[in-house]
Amino acid sequence: MAESGKRDVVFYVADQGMKAMIGAFLDRKDFHHKLDCGPFVFDSRRDIKVSDNKDSELPVRAGALLQSWRGEYERAVVVMDHAYQGAPPVEEIRKRIGDQLEGFWPQYAVVVIDPELENWFWSDHTETIKKALVWRPSKGDERTPRQVLEDAGLWTPGKDKPDDPKGAVDYLHRLKYTAPKNNGIFRRFAEHVPSVRGCRDAAFRQLTETLKGWFPPSGSTTTFMTTTTTEYGQ
DSSP states (O other): OTTTTTEEEEEEESSSSHHHHHHHHHTTTTHHHHTOOOOOOOOOOEEEOSSSSSSGGGHHHHHHHHHHOOOOOOOOEEESSSTTOOOOOOOHHHHHHHHHHHHHHEEEEEEEESSSSSHOOOOOOHHHHHHHOEEEEOOTOOOOOOHHHTTTTTSSSTSSOOOOHHHHHHHHHTTTSSSOOOOOHHHHHHOOOOOOOOOOOOHHHHHHHHHHHHHHOOTTTOOOOOTTTTOOOO
């Protein structure tokens, strides 16, 4: 808890899937070691707020929607997908929301996942992905999720991610390779992923670098002010 009596950071996210993944990861006792940051006060039941609005409305209304928590929190993080109809470039979304937060929140970050949350799911951690999906291929099929998607032409060999991260999950579900589709896949993945240091997704890197800047590891004197002008993966 900050010296002001306010809680450390509020996460304002666009949907329940984001709450499941971010909440499950930050609820882990070892999360600060995984992120190489210092510990901070966090409780997913309290510190993640889920928007009732569509992704497309957040660039217009995020500042107003966060107003009611200014007295309770020191910092704010807005997380949303980029994959919605008519979406402007990622940097334009960051700027629009940042303009609304500037002057009201001394420290804030705007994280726009391109294209969407499933991009954080697909990784090199095959066994974690299987556990998250509740992987259940037919007898004799020993392929990994990646191999199934490559054979279907949905994952280009040599690429880090499927060509359509969300469509890849939908495909596996339709073919009964997985348990019923719900936000549990994000929670299970975040609970069991052994490391996130190899993740090269620009939005995830932005989030982790922001938290490291706000909450430096013990012994560090780093200070950090996050704005939407920082470039990642551009």
